[in-house]
Amino acid sequence: MISEDKFIELVDTVLDRNISENINQKDAIMADISNSQYIVAGPGSGKTTVLVLKILKYFFVDDVNLDEVIVTTFTKKAARELNNRTIEWAKLLCDALDMSLPKSFNSLMIGTLDSIAEDYVSKVRDIEVIDNFTSSAVMMQTLLDGERNTDKRLKQFFKQLKNNSGGVNTAEMNNLVQDIRERLVYDMVDYDAIKASASREQVMYEIIDDYNQCLYSRDILDYPLLERIFYDLLADNLIPEVKGVRVLLIDEYQDTNYLQEQIYFKLARHVKDNNGNITVVGDDDQSLYRFRGASVELFTDYVERIDEALSIRPNTIFLQKNYRSTSNIIDFTNEFIHMDNRYLSSRTINKPLIVPCENTVDGLPVIGLFRNNIEELSTDLSNLIYNLKMGNSFKVTRHGVSYDISAGNNPSIALLINSPKEINAFNKKRLPFYVRESISYKDEDMVVFNPRGQNIESTDIVSLICGLILLSIDPEGKTQDNLDNIPPHTKNVLKSWRKYAEEYISSTDKSIILEGDVINLDNLLEDIDNECNSLVDESQENVIYHDIIMDTITQTKNAITVDGLLSTKQIFWHILVPIASGAIDIDDDMFEINYEDNINIMSIHQSKGLEFDVVIVDVGSDIYNNSSSTAFKRFPNRGGKTFNIERYLRKYSSLDDSYDSHTGLDDEFNDLIRRYFVAYTRAKYVLILVGLNSMRYGYKGDFQDNILIPNVATGWSRDKVWHWDNLNNLLNI
Numbered sequence: 001m002i003s004e005d006k007f008i009e010l011v012d013t014v015l016d017r018n019i020s021e022n023i024n025q026k027d028a029i030m031a032d033i034s035n036s037q038y039i040v041a042g043p044g045s046g047k048t049t050v051l052v053l054k055i056l057k058y059f060f061v062d063d064v065n066l067d068e069v070i071v072t073t074f075t076k077k078a079a080r081e082l083n084n085r086t087i088e089w090a091k092l093l094c095d096a097l098d099m100s101l102p103k104s105f106n107s108l109m110i111g112t113l114d115s116i117a118e119d120y121v122s123k124v125r126d127i128e129v130i131d132n133f134t135s136s137a138v139m140m141q142t143l144l145d146g147e148r149n150t151d152k153r154l155k156q157f158f159k160q161l162k163n164n165s166g167g168v169n170t171a172e173m174n175n176l177v178q179d180i181r182e183r184l185v186y187d188m189v190d191y192d193a194i195k196a197s198a199s200r201e202q203v204m205y206e207i208i209d210d211y212n213q214c215l216y217s218r219d220i221l222d223y224p225l226l227e228r229i230f231y232d233l234l235a236d237n238l239i240p241e242v243k244g245v246r247v248l249l250i251d252e253y254q255d256t257n258y259l260q261e262q263i264y265f266k267l268a269r270h271v272k273d274n275n276g277n278i279t280v281v282g283d284d285d286q287s288l289y290r291f292r293g294a295s296v297e298l299f300t301d302y303v304e305r306i307d308e309a310l311s312i313r314p315n316t317i318f319l320q321k322n323y324r325s326t327s328n329i330i331d332f333t334n335e336f337i338h339m340d341n342r343y344l345s346s347r348t349i350n351k352p353l354i355v356p357c358e359n360t361v362d363g364l365p366v367i368g369l370f371r372n373n374i375e376e377l378s379t380d381l382s383n384l385i386y387n388l389k390m391g392n393s394f395k396v397t398r399h400g401v402s403y404d405i406s407a408g409n410n411p412s413i414a415l416l417i418n419s420p421k422e423i424n425a426f427n428k429k430r431l432p433f434y435v436r437e438s439i440s441y442k443d444e445d446m447v448v449f450n451p452r453g454q455n456i457e458s459t460d461i462v463s464l465i466c467g468l469i470l471l472s473i474d475p476e477g478k479t480q481d482n483l484d485n486i487p488p489h490t491k492n493v494l495k496s497w498r499k500y501a502e503e504y505i506s507s508t509d510k511s512i513i514l515e516g517d518v519i520n521l522d523n524l525l526e527d528i529d530n531e532c533n534s535l536v537d538e539s540q541e542n543v544i545y546h547d548i549i550m551d552t553i554t555q556t557k558n559a560i561t562v563d564g565l566l567s568t569k570q571i572f573w574h575i576l577v578p579i580a581s582g583a584i585d586i587d588d589d590m591f592e593i594n595y596e597d598n599i600n601i602m603s604i605h606q607s608k609g610l611e612f613d614v615v616i617v618d619v620g621s622d623i624y625n626n627s628s629s630t631a632f633k634r635f636p637n638r639g640g641k642t643f644n645i646e647r648y649l650r651k652y653s654s655l656d657d658s659y660d661s662h663t664g665l666d667d668e669f670n671d672l673i674r675r676y677f678v679a680y681t682r683a684k685y686v687l688i689l690v691g692l693n694s695m696r697y698g699y700k701g702d703f704q705d706n707i708l709i710p711n712v713a714t715g716w717s718r719d720k721v722w723h724w725d726n727l728n729n730l731l732n733i
Helices: 004-013 023-029 047-060 076-096 103-107 113-121 132-150 152-161 170-186 191-196 202-216 223-235 240-244 258-273 302-310 327-338 374-389 431-442 460-473 488-508 521-536 540-560 568-580 628-633 641-650 664-680
Strands: 037-041 069-073 109-112 247-250 277-282 315-319 367-371 394-398 401-405 413-417 518-520 565-567 599-603 612-620 683-692
Touching: 004 047, 004 076, 023 047, 023 315, 037 047, 047 069, 047 076, 047 247, 047 277, 069 076, 069 113, 076 103, 076 109, 109 113, 113 223, 113 258, 132 170, 132 202, 132 540, 132 568, 152 170, 152 202, 152 641, 170 202, 170 223, 170 258, 170 488, 170 641, 202 540, 223 258, 240 258, 247 258, 258 277, 258 302, 327 664, 327 683, 367 374, 374 413, 374 431, 374 612, 374 683, 413 431, 431 599, 460 488, 460 521, 460 540, 460 568, 488 568, 518 521, 521 540, 540 568, 565 568, 612 664, 641 664
Parallel strands: 037 277, 037 315, 069 109, 069 247, 247 277, 367 683, 413 599, 413 612, 612 683
Antiparallel strands: 394 401, 518 565
């Protein structure tokens, strides 16, 4: 053990972190082990530093055994970063103290709640946990079984949830069944009661029951089931290892769902019994995952909720000093988050402004780049991105003031957009497509990284893998031709796979290994994998697609067979048809990418937890007028799908009735505000808003000129006040 003063000195001299300069950080880090905390950490406020130093303080100062500490965060990437930095800094401190790094640091329990739940549950029972993409494939097969995807009453139910008068395709139905099933678990809904009350959606519960039975019969769990079983085991005191926990640190608490809260409260009982602490860290302004079941009120009301449940009264600490962005960007984001009065009432009480640290420079004003059409916009934006990446600079003079537009040598750059898809559902090219095409034309070595830009089932490498499977198990296409009652899109994808593989075979003279009635899928995949090398080497994106599809096929195979042997029909219905139907999506936690060297195109949700030298935010490259069809992504006119699901479940949920007090429309506005706040706060040095000129000046209608387009991202509050008239607050170039 060392003294607190010695620890603070070492943190300063060895780790180059002077925590005495930031009294709030110091209070958070140096708190007594029995002091529970509610830490509201603004963007760029050093919360990872705080979490790491709290762990190190417990070990070096408080002499806490590391097996008494549990740390959870939202993603596997964040957990790896937290774990790696903890070990790295612990080693530096140990070297300074002339001691060896204790082995206990290598077994420190830092992970997502799911990974920690899996670790504990597996000590009680034999389980296998499948990833989200595999559970989606299993659900798709269950949906297609017995033509349930064609049930008219179920489609009507889903259309109502979506506020959509149009159709609902099979991929959408699959996503909706998954969304509702997850919320049934996460909201701790009385399943028997809600199922008994079902009418049009009765088939949905048959699908869910069959899906659950498929998993149960193989001792397989998806993440919602894993969390529920973990909760039940904790409630029944069947996990003795948690009884010694003294410290529970929870990161990203603003995106916690109700079931997770109850798990944390069960763990906190042991913390309290051991005179330890539970500390939660988060920021309600950065809560993005309501559509996955998160309830931001569990964070904003946390102090009262844990006091009522466990008589634990945590100290509130605000981390508002920003170490990331320039002063101009900080001022811009402060103004943005405070302009909607209705939103302010949903925030943590007494939340202070974000403030820059002492040596922060003013930097460039926030830049605007708006053009008359998508072609002009993409051309000028691509030129700007290219010049910034190459380290070029240029001057802009406005109102007698000259600005040097530059971002240094090889800056990290991200284009943040609501959807990174390069082609929309109507086969129309979008901004990400044009940017990729233009950048690649200027410099083929400049990598544009956008793994979510395509539907994975349409990519070349997935077409090759699945096409070769088709030719091996069904060379003449007889089984494929006799598949009944699958969606037309799925049939077309299967045909395109077969054609792609046939062309590949023709060009390479590869011989196909023809399989019999019983197929060893592992051996077949091993042979096919050898054919993927050239495509894998082409891009980082292909590596991701390859790994995801191979893992999906392997995990799905494990879910439906014990010996690894499958029939042709099993491979079609359980693997190929679900993939072709669009059941698989990109899981960002599956890959590690160095974002520094790429031109990164990603959704705002993907950017959470990241930072870039240059951030470009698309606030309306595909919004031409005030159409209601675009309202959901700029200025909502009603509650959305998530609210409708919440309203459908709430009567049977364990969540408090008080959460019915807000409206679906307010939820939609609040979600949009938080989304763009996250986008704007990713920028370190340069923040650029881009879109069409209709966002600035309006458009001409049949009977009126200059019809304005309300848009939360461009400074409109929900009372239809435009706080940034014509976006003249930006440095428009």
